[in-house]
Amino acid sequence: xxxxxxxxxxxxxxxxxxxxxxxxxxxxxxxxxxxxxxxxxxxxxxxxxxxxxxxxxxxxxxxxxxxxxxxxxxxxxxxxxxxxxx
Amino acid sequence: xxxxxxxxxxxxxxxxxxxxxxxxxxxxxxxxxxxxxxxxxxxxxxxxxxxxxxxxxxxxxxxxxxxxxxxxxxxxxxxxxxxxxxxxxxxxxxxxxxxxxxxxxxxxxxxxxxxxxxxxxxxxxxxxxxxxxxxxxxxxxxxxxxxxxxxxxxxxxxxxxxxxxxxxxxxxxxxxxxxxxxxxx
Numbered sequence: 001x002x003x004x005x006x007x008x009x010x011x012x013x014x015x016x017x018x019x020x021x022x023x024x025x026x027x028x029x030x031x032x033x034x035x036x037x038x039x040x041x042x043x044x045x046x047x048x049x050x051x052x053x054x055x056x057x058x059x060x061x062x063x064x065x066x067x068x069x070x071x072x073x074x075x076x077x078x079x080x081x082x083x084x085x086x
Numbered sequence: 087x088x089x090x091x092x093x094x095x096x097x098x099x100x101x102x103x104x105x106x107x108x109x110x111x112x113x114x115x116x117x118x119x120x121x122x123x124x125x126x127x128x129x130x131x132x133x134x135x136x137x138x139x140x141x142x143x144x145x146x147x148x149x150x151x152x153x154x155x156x157x158x159x160x161x162x163x164x165x166x167x168x169x170x171x172x173x174x175x176x177x178x179x180x181x182x183x184x185x186x187x188x189x190x191x192x193x194x195x196x197x198x199x200x201x202x203x204x205x206x207x208x209x210x211x212x213x214x215x216x217x218x219x220x221x222x223x224x225x226x227x228x229x230x231x232x233x234x235x236x237x238x239x240x241x242x243x244x245x246x247x248x249x250x251x252x253x254x255x256x257x258x259x260x261x262x263x264x265x266x267x268x269x270x271x
Contacts, residue, residue, distance in 0.1 A: 006185025015254040019228065019235045039190040046194045046261040053196065053210055054230050060207075061108035068100040069117065077099070077121045081091055084125050 005033045010040045014047060091128055098140045102147050109151050109231045111214070119154055123147045151231060152241050158223040159242055180258060192265055206268060213263035217256055224249065225256035 005013070010033045013026050022030065034041050061067065069077070099120060106116035123146045127133070133142050182188055197203050214222055224242070227233045233241070239249050 006181075007187050008181040008185035011180075011258075012250075012254060015257055016250055018257075019250065019253065039187050042193055043191040043261070046191055046264070047257055049194050049196060050210070050257065050260055050264070051229050053207060054214075057207055057211065058108040058230050062104050064104065065100075067104050067107060069103045069120065073103075073117045073120075074095060074099060077095060077117070077124060078092065080121050081095070081124055081128065084128065 003029060003032060005029050007033075007037065007040055010034070010037065011043055014040065014044045018047060018051060091124060094127065094139055094143060095124060098143055101140065102143060105144060106147060106151060109226060110154060111211075111226065115154050119147060119150045122150045122153075126150070148231075152227065152233065155223045155227050155231075156242055159220045161219075180262075191261065192269055194261070194264055194268065209267045210260070210264060213260050213267065216263060217259055221252055221256040221259065224252045225260075228253055229257075 010030060013022065013030050016022065016026075017030070034044060102120045102123060103116055106119040107113065110116050110119060123143055126146050127143055130146070133139070180188060197206055214225070217225065224238065227238055227241075228235070235246065235249055238244075239246055242249070244252075
């Protein structure tokens with residue numbers, strides 16, 4: 001097993017770690033790389049920040065009662081319902 | 087069978103619209119998603135009176151959102167998806183030949199002050215608008231709608247490799263855009 005990752009490889013593994021559990025060997029290699037590499041450590045933090053920030057934007061939109069279907073939009077949807085209903 | 091479709095729209099329409107807008111970020115698409123949900127709800131027999139209508143409608147809406155994002159990705163030329171690795175060099179732009187960062191990532195923090203947080207999120211939102219449409223669509227599915235990778239591959243009919251390359255690209259683009267517009271700004 002080649003222990004040393006390049007920053008490019010490390011960045012790819014970091015992105016994958018947001019989607020799937022890493023293999024045992026990737027986890028060890030990444031840990032080792034992050035221990036010695038500030039740039040990739042910051043990259044790791046950047047991706048996690050982006051993930052939590054977009055989640056937060058999602059919740060803010062979901063909970064914003066001022067965002068509503070317009071009267072026109074409701075009329076359009078009702079019309080679509082009626083023409084499909086009969 | 088008498089379903090109170092109009093009540094559903096009145097009682098839950100705004101909620102469903104916000105739910106869709108939070109995941110599609112486009113008012114027209116969000117309206118379409120709500121409409122499709124209502125139409126599917128009328129035709130469906132699966133509503134059990136004992137589950138809440140809102141929960142049931144939201145379940146339908148979740149699938150409609152995926153359908154719309156799939157369309158977004160499919161409308162791109164197929165060659166774009168196939169040639170992901172070859173046609174676009176942007177993946178290599180961040181590293182030199184030996185795999186070192188050309189520009190080392192900088193510290194990005196969520197600001198503590200509420201006004202600055204707002205600015206940060208609005209810059210992030212602008213950065214998402216700048217992503218190529220198909221990258222934005224898969225990023226929204228994964229990191230916002232939180233569809234797992236296996237289902238993303240199944241729904242979009244792409245390989246696991248394609249999915250991770252696209253997600254990697256989207257995230258690389260976003261972080262770079264944030265560095266440029268937030269730290270420098």
